[in-house]
Every structure is written in structure tokens, then in C-alpha cells.
Amino acid sequence: MSTKTITVGDKQYDVISSSKGWVKFMDDKGSVRSIRSKAVKPAKAAKPNGSHKPKAVKKAKAAAGVRTIGETEFDLSKYERVTTVSGNVSFDNGDKAAKALRGMSLEQVYREVARAVKDDLEAATIDEAQAILQKKYGKLNPGMQRMNLGNRYRAALRS
Secondary structure: OOOOEEEEOOEEEEEEEEEOOEEEEEOOOOOEEEEEHHHOEEOOOOOOOOOOOOHHHHHHHHHOOEEEEOOEEEEOOOOEEEEOOOOOEEEEOOOHHHHHHOOOOHHHHHHHHHHHHOOOOOOOOHHHHHHHHHHHHOOOOHHHHHHHHHHHHHHHHHO
16 A cells, blocks of 8 residues: 545545545545545645654743744743633733732622722612623623723723
């Protein structure tokens, strides 16, 4: 058999032969199948061993404030590392709004932001302002809610 590999759908198969626009391969059941060359993709080549970064390099970059997500490096040195209410690590810019909202649960953030933007929302009470904010942002995931509330709070502090 050849060492050539193709991808059909989401599975990979070894190629037996290819000729005149057709590719022969063996399926999972051991049957030889033929498919048009245009219908297959070459399998992605595996990364060679040693292509990953050594642990020492990763640790040095992490200490310098560089974090790698996928193949992209992000410089987090201008952000402050904080622990959230749930115990996870997060980063914020350390401004007045970020410091004020640190350590608060999502419900507490809603309450604080409602207090700050009550007049902008033309709400009679803080509870009414909080209900308006929850209606607007409640459909988002908790991180997006907190981010949007933080932005609203930051804008309210500026005005």
C-alpha cells in the first residue's frame, strides 16, 4: 500500500491507487472503494515531533506577560491579573471601573451598574434600572454580560 492519505468526509483513509481522475482506497469495513479525485482532500500532514515549544520557553513568555492562544501571542503585560469570584484567573486594565467591580458576583455588578446609570435609563428606582439592564443583557453569556455592564459603568464614571 501507498503511504498517501486522503480525507473523505471527516475520516482519513490510505490510498491504494489513483488513475484517470479516480482514487481507490480501503474503507473501514475492508472494502476497496473508488471516488473521484475532485471529491477528496489530501490529509493534513502531522506536525513533526519537536515542533512544539519547550516548557522553558513557555514559562519565560508567561512570566513576561505573553500568553499564546492557538498560534497567536498576546501581550498581557499592560493588564492586571485578578481572581474572579469563582476562583478563575482574569485580566483587567486596572482603571477605576475595573477596580470597583473586582470581586463582585454578576448580581452585584448589575446592582452597582444600575445605581450608576439609573438616571440615564430614566428609571425611578435602582431595582427598576436593574430590571432594565437584566432585560437588555440577560440573553448574553455571563462573561459578555459582565463586559457590557463594565463598559456601561465605565462610561457612567466618565460623565
